[in-house]
Amino acid sequence: MSTLLLKVDGLRKAYSGARATVAIEDVSLTLAAGETLGLVGPSGSGKSTLARVLLRLIEPDGGRVEFAGVDLLALRGAPLRRMRKRIQMVFQDPLAAFNPRATVFDALADPLRIHGIGDRPGRPAAIMGLLERVGLPAELMHRSINAISGGQRQRVAIARAIATRPDMIVLDEAVSALDVTVRGQILDLLVELQRAEGLSYLFISHDLAVIRAVSHRIAIMDHGRIVEEGPASAVTARPRSETGRELVAAVPRFNPQGKAND
Ligand SMILES: Nc1ncnc2c1ncn2[C@@H]1O[C@H](COP(=O)(O)OP(=O)(O)O)[C@@H](O)[C@H]1O
Ligand SMILES: [Mg+2]
Known part of the structure; x- marks a missing residue:
């Protein structure tokens, strides 16, 4: 350390x-x-x-x-x-951090696309991997951000933060x-x-x-x-x-x- x-x-x-x-x-x-x-x-x-x-x-x-x-x-x-x-971030209110009509898939695909990580055909597998790392079931990717619980949403926010493999x-x-x-x-x-x-x-x-x-x-x-x-x-x-x-x-x-x- x-x-x-x-x-x-x-x-x-x-x-x-x-x-x-x-x-x-x-x-x-x-x-x-x-x-x-x-x-x-x-x-x-x-x-x-x-x-x-x-x-x-x-x-x-x-x-x-x-x-x-x-x-x-x-x-x-x-x-x-x-x-x-x-350098990624996680804030208090995950609803404010996402487009509430987006699906979990969209929310996690965004950082991958924006930072050019992987390719389009690989996205579902990459997103499944991210969900697994934050302890969420793969099926959740089809749900909309405003249809999941606050705790699940904060896990999605953490998944999004680690998607780019940040240092901090x-x-x-x-x-x-x-x-x-x-x-x-x-x-x-x-x-x-x-x-x-x-x-x-x-x-x-x-x-x-x-x-x-x-x-x-x-x-x-x-x-x-x-x-x-x-x-x-x-x-x-x-x-x-x-x-x-x-x-x-x-x-x-x-x-x-x-x-x-x-
Ligand atoms: N956008 C802003 N415009 C003017 N003053 C602000 C703004 N954001 C925060 N402040 C003021 O700056 C100080 C520090 O706020 P902030 O950094 O939000 O503190 P904390 O996160 O510890 O609650 C406070 O006095 C707050 O009122
Ligand atoms: Mg504050």
Whole structure:
């Protein structure tokens, strides 16, 4: 777990408009190959802004992002399109991420076609393989996206993310809309896929219990800044920042004085 994949340095983004907001300020972090960095913080702390910058969905105002030794923010045109294969995403609301009238087949064929992976006659077999890797039955490919359950839809979103064989997946509140049982199953699937494929995850959530379950390291964000960073066990056992202490106190089973009722 020591090959550096992602290196973020001094990243800054302010939104302009009626109420100008500095969303992220001097954000620096690293992510190794095969590693999960959990990014946790209260709502509005800048987590999604950081995710959008890394996915090149918005431009930052300053700072540097190195991905696999490449200056990510300098990429344009074809090199950027090729890079998009290597950095995928899973968001909270899979319905918003898909055309709801599309079938599961369409949703998974898109990334293969867009990135020129395989050929048309091979698509059904490729899609069957993807469904199998995320624990879904092959028959599901004929169903429409809005006719399957939320948990199944999030599995399809994960299948779509791994379709391009990425190095890294940015997961932004990916399990936050799921009920507790399905959430656990999706987290298990993510851990299993990481083990099988050597994926790196930037796993974003406002929920420290979820972050703790999957992360090797944890970074805590508040008001646009990383206020604490360290091994997952150390951050949850002995948080050094005020924000960290508040997040830990909110999870009863991380709190030795609290009741183990979670
Ligand atoms: N498109 C936008 N325009 C203006 N302000 C925004 C926009 N998106 C987010 N913000 C503001 O930036 C800050 C960080 O938001 P966000 O990155 O969404 O935080 P988080 O994901 O941690 O909840 C918040 O104050 C939010 O209101
Ligand atoms: Mg967010």
